[in-house]
Amino acid sequence: MRLDGKRAVVTGGASGIGRATALRLVAEGAEVWVGDLDATGGETLVAQGSGRIRFLRTDVTDAGQIEALMAAPDQLDIVFNNAGAGGARERIDEIAPDDWDRTQALLLRSVALGIRYAAPLMAKAGGGAIVNTSSVSALGTGYAPIAYSTAKAGVLHLTKLAAAELARDNIRVNAVVPGFITTNIFTRHLDVAEEKRQAANQAIAAIAAGAQPVARAGRPEDIAAAVAYLASDDAAFVTGTHILVDGGMTVGTRASWDPQSPSLFTALEAFQ
Numbered sequence: 260m261r262l263d264g265k266r267a268v269v270t271g272g273a274s275g276i277g278r279a280t281a282l283r284l285v286a287e288g289a290e291v292w293v294g295d296l297d298a299t300g301g302e303t304l305v306a307q308g309s310g311r312i313r314f315l316r317t318d319v320t321d322a323g324q325i326e327a328l329m330a331a332p333d334q335l336d337i338v339f340n341n342a343g344a345g346g347a348r349e350r351i352d353e354i355a356p357d358d359w360d361r362t363q364a365l366l367l368r369s370v371a372l373g374i375r376y377a378a379p380l381m382a383k384a385g386g387g388a389i390v391n392t393s394s395v396s397a398l399g400t401g402y403a404p405i406a407y408s409t410a411k412a413g414v415l416h417l418t419k420l421a422a423a424e425l426a427r428d429n430i431r432v433n434a435v436v437p438g439f440i441t442t443n444i445f446t447r448h449l450d451v452a453e454e455k456r457q458a459a460n461q462a463i464a465a466i467a468a469g470a471q472p473v474a475r476a477g478r479p480e481d482i483a484a485a486v487a488y489l490a491s492d493d494a495a496f497v498t499g500t501h502i503l504v505d506g507g508m509t510v511g512t513r514a515s516w517d518p519q520s521p522s523l524f525t526a527l528e529a530f531q
């Protein structure tokens with residue numbers, strides 16, 4: 260039980276990566292306070308948490324609500340700043356200023372403020388571990404819209420700088436960088452009947468297994484395992500960095516691992 264006696268806060272824990280992580284932290288001995296907009300999903304999780312998960316309806320774009328969530332446990336050892344959504348989808352030459360701001364507030368400011376309000380409490384308890392959710396879209400193009408990807412790149416830099424500032428208080432700050440993980444994030448914004456949303460989720464699940472070198476879909480539990488490691492004393496000498504959990508999605512060109520993908524070399528074979 261690596262996390263015996265630890266108290267953790269998880270944002271965005273009512274679904275997907277946050278939900279799997281809350282359950283994993285509990286399985287490793289922690290007690291978890293989940294903050295999320297989705298009260299129904301939150302209460303469902305509480306029912307599955309063996310009495311070790313509590314839920315606080317929290318909007319991470321509201322500084323006061325983040326502060327209250329961080330203060331909920333009587334001692335704060337672990338924080339997973341994870342809540343998020345796809346954000347504005349427009350190109351840079353079309354995006355509205357307010358949509359840009361809303362996306363940064365949800366995906367970057369929320370993480371900064373999560374650290375802001377967690378750090379003094381952790382320092383008081385003698386230290387702690389913070390993990391932030393970034394994305395492969397922080398590393399390159401073509402994974403997600405520009406406002407989202409820019410915010411996720413900001414999360415990586417924020418992680419590094421916060422690690423430097425907080426090391427004196429024995430607080431480690433790291434990030435996870437998920438690849439393509441099958442969750443509700445891809446269809447949440449669709450304003451369609453539930454049946455259609457399920458069909459869209461199935462279409463996404465069908466492409467997920469072939470989206471990267473590891474030939475299966477990425478699962479929320481894959482990310483939860485990395486977060487549990489970073490939150491634990493096994494990572495006691497790890498700070499200011501990130502773990503990429505993407506099934507190899509970012510190794511290089513698709514042609515390097517997918518024999519069906521056209522490449523210079525297969526094109527030349529026709530002339531030999």
Ligand SMILES: NC(=O)c1ccc[n+]([C@@H]2O[C@H](COP(=O)([O-])OP(=O)(O)OC[C@H]3O[C@@H](n4cnc5c(N)ncnc54)[C@H](O)[C@@H]3O)[C@@H](O)[C@H]2O)c1
Binds near residue numbers: 392
């Ligand atoms: N699924 C992927 O492929 C993927 C890849 C890279 C990064 N991520 C990131 O992982 C994190 C979790 O996403 P997921 O895939 O589990 O999606 P998800 O939609 O399953 O879960 C996201 C959760 O965040 C909550 N949330 C959204 N806005 C909120 C707000 N303002 N305040 C509080 N809670 C809010 C939602 O209610 C939901 O429960 C996000 O930061 C996302 O950007 C996901």
